Amino acid sequence: MKRFLNMMALFGLAAVLVTGTAHAGKNLDAIKSNGTLKCGVSTGLAGFSIADSKGNYTGLDADFCKALAAAVLGDASKVTFVPLSAQQRFTALQSGEVDLLSRNTTWTLTRDASLGLVFAGVTFYDGQGFMVPKDLKVNKATELDGAEVCVQTGTTTELNLADYFRAKGMTFKPVVFENLEESKTAFFNGRCQVYTTDRSGLASIRAADAPNPDDYVILPDTISKEPLGPVVRRGDDEWFSIVKWMVYGLIEAEEKGVTSKNVDEMKSSQDPVIQRLLGVSGDMGTKLGLDNDWAARAIKAVGNYGELYARNVLPIGLPREGSNALWTNGGMMYAMPLR
Ligand SMILES: N[C@@H](CCC(=O)N[C@@H](CS)C(=O)NCC(=O)O)C(=O)O
Missing domain, CATH: 3.40.190.10 (Periplasmic binding protein-like II)
Structure with a gap:
């Protein structure tokens, strides 16, 4: 039996290697069939996630979920925001009430290793x-x-x-x-x-x-040190990868000067990194179990990381400096290579 299972696993791996296409993963399937991304946010922190009187959310954390919804569901508005207190947040993620936390949550060893959860990146370096x-x-x-x-x-x-x-x-x-x-x-x-x-x-x-x-x-x-970033449940590497590469995609877009305004024209850029980011070459989206326009849609909907920061965080009086600057400006915002 064990040998049979090993062989099946090997066939699975061979399929990925041959086609270069990742299996979608159960969370992605569920999000698609629900038609909405369930995003756990704070109960209201201006600049990060806050609802207006009509229930429309703004903020860096809220925008990250909109970017993901654009990438995964083709529509940035398909997000169900679930406000969670600090105390409620991990249970809500563990129980499946939300697909991710995008909620000023600090990446620590205990949280990353012992709650059945895993951090997918850092969207704001804090203290x-x-x-x-x-x-x-x-x-x-x-x-x-x-x-x-x-x-x-x-x-x-x-x-x-x-x-x-x-x-x-x-x-x-x-x-x-x-x-x-x-x-x-x-x-x-x-x-x-x-x-x-x-x-x-x-x-x-x-x-x-x-x-x-x-x-x-x-x-x-x-x-x-309070590195804040999105968190997902353990056990679904495909969904984990999508969330992780969404963080990198928004940072890479900023580094390469791709914005919500110029993303369409940038598709004709000769820069190979921009081409891969925007799905012109390299099949990056397919490898994540998405389509190759995933990042372009997200950037068009919410902008690159710098646009998110400028729109949401500058107005609360926090200049873009220190660790939150791009690595090319001496900060720690650094995307792993999109290739
Ligand atoms: N980053 C810290 C603190 C996060 C936190 O929850 N801070 C409070 C005080 S600003 C908050 O956001 N509360 C919002 C809420 O309960 O909805 C952590 O992950 O534990």
Whole structure:
């Protein structure tokens, strides 16, 4: 029996090698038959994923799912956004309620290795910071000894906070919330003097939710690494590959100057990388179990990584710098070779 199974596996491999075509994978089949991509997002962080009054989502994380829907279903609007708190997110993915998380989720060893999940890339390099009211007259994190700190449960934030204060020999009083809305309200009502989360979250909350953003400062200290990116369930390598190469496709497009506006003309480019990215040569899409226009459709619908960043993240006051710049500009945004 085992030999028979081994032989069957070998035939399968031979088929892939001969045709160069990947098997679609069960998640992709399910997404196609559902006609929608179920995308787990946060319950509302301006710049990353936030719904307007009509339920239309915007933000970097939301746009990533729109790009995937354009690539996989041919229509960027075929996304069902599922808002999830930090605490709910992994269960929702494990149970199949969503096809992926695209939700300011930090890639850590524990999450990547022991939850039956796998991270597909990094869409934003972040780190944890602190926000305080200006009139507290605090300039740096080491002045926070004894502070009451608002924090959301089920996050790396909660763990780093404890590590940081312990390492500095300082004490703090955690004021813990499961719900983002409640934690923001508590902070702006003065129930805690300090709010801590990823710096992107701080910038978002300060810009979009503070009664007067100028009354609050984000301290210069960054106390952790928070690489944020999409997560899928283990056990479906084909779907994992599609999500991973969608991240790279958007980054490569930026590096090569392919935008939502010029993508059609760029199909006549003589640059072999652009040709492969846009499906003119190389059959990259077919190898992913898609069609060769996958990336062109995604770029046309939402733009390249730089366009996503400019549209969503610049408005919350985070310039494109440091690790989030392209590697060609000294950053860490680097696509594996499309060939
Ligand atoms: N990146 C951290 C924190 C992510 C996180 O969930 N942060 C909170 C505070 S900004 C949040 O996004 N909440 C949104 C929500 O609960 O919907 C993690 O992965 O644990």
